[in-house]
Amino acid sequence: xxxxxxxxxxxxxxxxxxxxxxxxxxxxxxxxxxxxxxxxxxxxxxxxxxxxxxxxxxxxxxxxxxxxxxxxxxxxxxxxxxxxxxxxxxxxxxxxxxxxxxxxxxxxxxxxxxxxxxxxxxxxxxxxxxxxxxxxxxxxxxxxxxxxxxxxxxxxxxxxxxxxxxxxxxxxxxxx
Amino acid sequence: xxxxxxxxxxxxxxxxxxxxxxxxxxxxxxxxxxxxxxxxxxxxxxxxxxxxxxxxxxxxxxxxxxxxxxxxxxxxxxxxxxxxxxxxxxxxxxxxxxxxxxxxxxxxxxxxxxxxxxxxxxxxxxxxxxxxxxxxxxxxxxxxxxxxxxxxxxxxxxxxxxxxxxxxxxxxxxxx
Amino acid sequence: xxxxxxxxxxxxxxxxxxxxxxxxxxxxxxxxxxxxxxxxxxxxxxxxxxxxxxxxxxxxxxxxxxxxxxxxxxxxxxxxxxxxxxxxxxxxxxxxxxxxxxxxxxxxxxxxxxxxxxxxxxxxxxxxxxxxxxxxxxxxxxxxxxxxxxxxxxxxxxxxxxxxxxxxxxxxxxxx
Amino acid sequence: xxxxxxxxxxxxxxxxxxxxxxxxxxxxxxxxxxxxxxxxxxxxxxxxxxxxxxxxxxxxxxxxxxxxxxxxxxxxxxxxxxxxxxxxxxxxxxxxxxxxxxxxxxxxxxxxxxxxxxxxxxxxxxxxxxxxxxxxxxxxxxxxxxxxxxxxxxxxxxxxxxxxxxxxxxxxxxxx
Numbered sequence: 001x002x003x004x005x006x007x008x009x010x011x012x013x014x015x016x017x018x019x020x021x022x023x024x025x026x027x028x029x030x031x032x033x034x035x036x037x038x039x040x041x042x043x044x045x046x047x048x049x050x051x052x053x054x055x056x057x058x059x060x061x062x063x064x065x066x067x068x069x070x071x072x073x074x075x076x077x078x079x080x081x082x083x084x085x086x087x088x089x090x091x092x093x094x095x096x097x098x099x100x101x102x103x104x105x106x107x108x109x110x111x112x113x114x115x116x117x118x119x120x121x122x123x124x125x126x127x128x129x130x131x132x133x134x135x136x137x138x139x140x141x142x143x144x145x146x147x148x149x150x151x152x153x154x155x156x157x158x159x160x161x162x163x164x165x166x167x168x169x170x171x172x173x174x175x176x
Numbered sequence: 177x178x179x180x181x182x183x184x185x186x187x188x189x190x191x192x193x194x195x196x197x198x199x200x201x202x203x204x205x206x207x208x209x210x211x212x213x214x215x216x217x218x219x220x221x222x223x224x225x226x227x228x229x230x231x232x233x234x235x236x237x238x239x240x241x242x243x244x245x246x247x248x249x250x251x252x253x254x255x256x257x258x259x260x261x262x263x264x265x266x267x268x269x270x271x272x273x274x275x276x277x278x279x280x281x282x283x284x285x286x287x288x289x290x291x292x293x294x295x296x297x298x299x300x301x302x303x304x305x306x307x308x309x310x311x312x313x314x315x316x317x318x319x320x321x322x323x324x325x326x327x328x329x330x331x332x333x334x335x336x337x338x339x340x341x342x343x344x345x346x347x348x349x350x351x352x
Numbered sequence: 353x354x355x356x357x358x359x360x361x362x363x364x365x366x367x368x369x370x371x372x373x374x375x376x377x378x379x380x381x382x383x384x385x386x387x388x389x390x391x392x393x394x395x396x397x398x399x400x401x402x403x404x405x406x407x408x409x410x411x412x413x414x415x416x417x418x419x420x421x422x423x424x425x426x427x428x429x430x431x432x433x434x435x436x437x438x439x440x441x442x443x444x445x446x447x448x449x450x451x452x453x454x455x456x457x458x459x460x461x462x463x464x465x466x467x468x469x470x471x472x473x474x475x476x477x478x479x480x481x482x483x484x485x486x487x488x489x490x491x492x493x494x495x496x497x498x499x500x501x502x503x504x505x506x507x508x509x510x511x512x513x514x515x516x517x518x519x520x521x522x523x524x525x526x527x528x
Numbered sequence: 529x530x531x532x533x534x535x536x537x538x539x540x541x542x543x544x545x546x547x548x549x550x551x552x553x554x555x556x557x558x559x560x561x562x563x564x565x566x567x568x569x570x571x572x573x574x575x576x577x578x579x580x581x582x583x584x585x586x587x588x589x590x591x592x593x594x595x596x597x598x599x600x601x602x603x604x605x606x607x608x609x610x611x612x613x614x615x616x617x618x619x620x621x622x623x624x625x626x627x628x629x630x631x632x633x634x635x636x637x638x639x640x641x642x643x644x645x646x647x648x649x650x651x652x653x654x655x656x657x658x659x660x661x662x663x664x665x666x667x668x669x670x671x672x673x674x675x676x677x678x679x680x681x682x683x684x685x686x687x688x689x690x691x692x693x694x695x696x697x698x699x700x701x702x703x704x
Contacts, residue, residue, distance in 0.1 A: 018481030024220040025480055030240055032218040032248070042208040044200040045659060064206055071260030072208070078254035084247030125515030128377055129370030131573060161510075163477030194657030201656055221483060301691030304553055305546030307397060334689075339653030376572040382592055384570040384600070394560040396552040416558055423612030424560070430606035436599030 003110045003173060004080040006031070006087040007102055009149060010116030011141030012057075013127040015157035015165070016089040019116060022166035023087060027173070031085040039072045057136025059093060073105045080109045091141060096148030112176075114169055115146055115154040122158045152176075179286045179349060180256040182207070182263040183278055185325060186292030187317030188233075189303040191333035191341070192265040195292060198342035199263060203349070207261040215248045233312025235269060249281045256285045267317060272324030288352075290345055291322055291330040298334045328352075355462045355525060356432040358383070358439040359454055361501060362468030363493030364409075365479040367509035367517070368441040371468060374518035375439060379525070383437040391424045409488025411445060425457045432461045443493060448500030464528075466521055467498055467506040474510045504528075531638045531701060532608040534559070534615040535630055537677060538644030539669030540585075541655040543685035543693070544617040547644060550694035551615060555701070559613040567600045585664025587621060601633045608637045619669060624676030640704075642697055643674055643682040650686045680704075 006023070010016045020033045043050055049062030061069075079086050092098035099113065118126075120142035127138040153172040155165040182199070186192045196209045219226055225238030237245075255262050268274035275289065294302075296318035303314040329348040331341040358375070362368045372385045395402055401414030413421075431438050444450035451465065470478075475490035505524040507517040534551070538544045548561045571578055577590030589597075607614050620626035627641065646654075651666035681700040683693040 015481075018478075018483075021221065021481050021483045022477065025222075030220050030223050030226075030244060032215075032244060033220075034218055038214060038218075039208075042210055042214075044206050044209075045197065045656070045663075046201070047206050050206075068206060068208060068260055071255045071258040074258040075251035075253075075255035075260075077251075079247045079251035082247040082250040084244055084251075122513055125374065125513050126370075128573070129367075129373050129514040131370075131373045135573075158513075161474060161477050162481040191657075194654075194659075197657050197659045198653065221480070221487075298689060301550065301689050302546075304397070305543075305549050305690040307546075307549045311397075337650060337653050337686075338657040373573065377574070382572050382575050382578075382596060384567075384596060385572075386570055390566060390570075391560075394562055394566075396558050396561075397549070398553070399558050402558075420558060420560060420612055423607045423610040426610040427603035427605075427607035427612075429603075431599045431603035434599040434602040436596055436603075 012137040014118035018162035115151040188313040190294035194338035291327040364489035366470035370514035444497040467503040541666040542646035546690035643679040
């Protein structure tokens with residue numbers, strides 16, 4: 001396995017974070033696990049051109065968000081070049097464009113793209129069950145985040161537990 | 177103000193995180209706020225050579241921790257070089273050596289070092305009041321993290337609220 | 353539906369809390385949702401005769417815990433008698449004895465017992481995925497909490513999502 | 529000390545929860561610590577006649593909230609009568625009326641009322657520093673919650689740490 005960066009993409013409440021924790025547990029080397037949520041939490045609480053969530057769970061981001069996100073992304077790539085192995089869970093609100101953004105930043109850092117699928121009605125139920133997310137995000141994002149994205153491996157969290165998804169991903173990594 | 181990186185150092189429960197949030201609110205530009213706790217949370221839950229907390233709150237870290245920490249630090253510096261402004265709250269368990277580590281990584285990125293002081297008995301009370309930290313860490317770290325460290329500005333969180341400490345730091349930044 | 357109290361019993365990481373949130377959402381009247389974890393969080397951080405978690409996830413509780421738990425249980429029953437509808441998620445570490453404790457306290461308050469099953473290997477994976485529970489509890493508790501317990505309705509969280517389990521429970525409640 | 533119930537009243541971000549944790553640590557017997565926030569968390573996520581927070585941090589509650597709150601309060605009093613010792617942190621949005629509500633429910637259960645004062649500008653700074661509360665609540669509530677309320681003991685969290693406030697309260701309890 002020569003990959004240094006794993007990008008796990010899926011809609012809100014599709015189960016990405018749990019899959020990342022299981023993946024860290026099953027992979028033989030220590031991998032750092034970050035999330036785009038960590039980046040959002042690092043932003044000032046109020047900010048012009050930042051992130052806004054509409055009444056139906058629509059997420060929109062402004063230019064200041066994009067600038068700082070580019071700096072964050074560059075930092076993640078440096079962590080890989082500096083000897084780290086990094087898993088990032090992200091939400092490709094821009095679909096294929098979001099993937100291109102990571103590919104451009106990664107350059108020759110070997111990257112594996114993982115798609116986490118979950119039907120919108122299942123994700124909406126999980127959003128309600130977890131109780132800490134704005135309602136509507138799960139349904140809004142379930143399909144749009146995968147539009148035009150090319151994956152190295154895809155899992156379906158409505159058909160397999162987080163640990164089983166992690167094992168499928170790990171098996172793919174060791175094969176390549 | 178030309179600084180791109182602010183390192184806020186203090187013992188556990190000295191009030192660093194609250195000061196960083198206030199600092200993000202009072203500074204005119206958007207600054208990203210990260211913590212060494214974010215790095216610790218990014219590690220696998222169990223890891224050889226990782227971080228251990230002893231029964232009295234003594235924190236010790238192994239070689240795998242140090243390697244990944246170096247990668248994380250390099251990533252933070254890249255975020256500054258790529259146009260971001262970053263505040264990091266850290267705990268200099270190695271005192272002056274920990275500061276040197278940041279200075280070596282930062283190179284020519286303009287860095288401001290902030291010391292957050294809090295007497296051990298006050299920090300221990302806050303540790304108990306917050307209820308989510310291993311008991312004893314506050315007392316263990318109160319003095320040792322400042323040993324041999326040279327600061328650009330120092331605040332005392334037992335004598336001033338987080339917001340007041342943030343204003344003192346912001347005033348220093350705009351003067352320089 | 354005349355029930356005033358629903359006791360949801362299952363091992364750690366079997367998915368009880370998510371099922372309770374979904375149940376609150378699908379039931380027509382407002383139900384209060386409490387957990388034995390709320391009671392544990394209400395205890396002093398350190399206490400003689402309290403709750404201890406062993407290295408393999410074994411939970412043991414002392415006499416002071418049992419006395420305060422009896423007071424808490426009596427309080428929950430009063431909430432039902434005073435016009436509230438209450439769902440409690442609990443972990444019957446004592447199996448049939450734990451159920452008897454609730455039955456004795458409830459008296460003539462109409463109570464529905466719900467069993468949440470989840471095979472130990474699945475619960476252990478979820479424990480790892482959520483990342484905030486002592487490892488081993490899920491496996492320790494998966495079967496023992498159901499020993500000798502008589503349920504009004506049982507669900508299996510490894511075969512149905514939280515929302516689907518909640519709908520099964522709600523359907524049972526409206527039938528009776 | 530014969531009190532069985534301690535009601536700690538203060539505005540949002542005045543430091544009540546930290547004072548309660550310290551009080552549990554310094555009192556010789558085990559006391560249960562609950563908060564009106566626990567009650568709010570027990571409500572269904574969406575509910576007609578529940579709790580709403582306005583854009584400036586104004587909290588308003590409807591009839592369904594009041595009914596369930598009365599049931600919760602009755603349950604707390606039962607916990608005291610059943611042998612428990614209970615500390616509740618509350619926000620007296622109705623001032624003297626909120627106190628009367630507790631007095632009526634408590635009957636002959638010996639109750640101690642504690643007032644936690646904190647100037648609005650200090651509480652607003654702490655609200656920002658903690659980063660997990662709707663902005664504006666601290667300032668809205670700082671004075672109104674104390675209107676017409678009679679206390680057994682009062683503390684000022686802007687002049688003393690949580691632990692020192694707890695010691696003042698504990699000293700009062702042992703004197704009476």
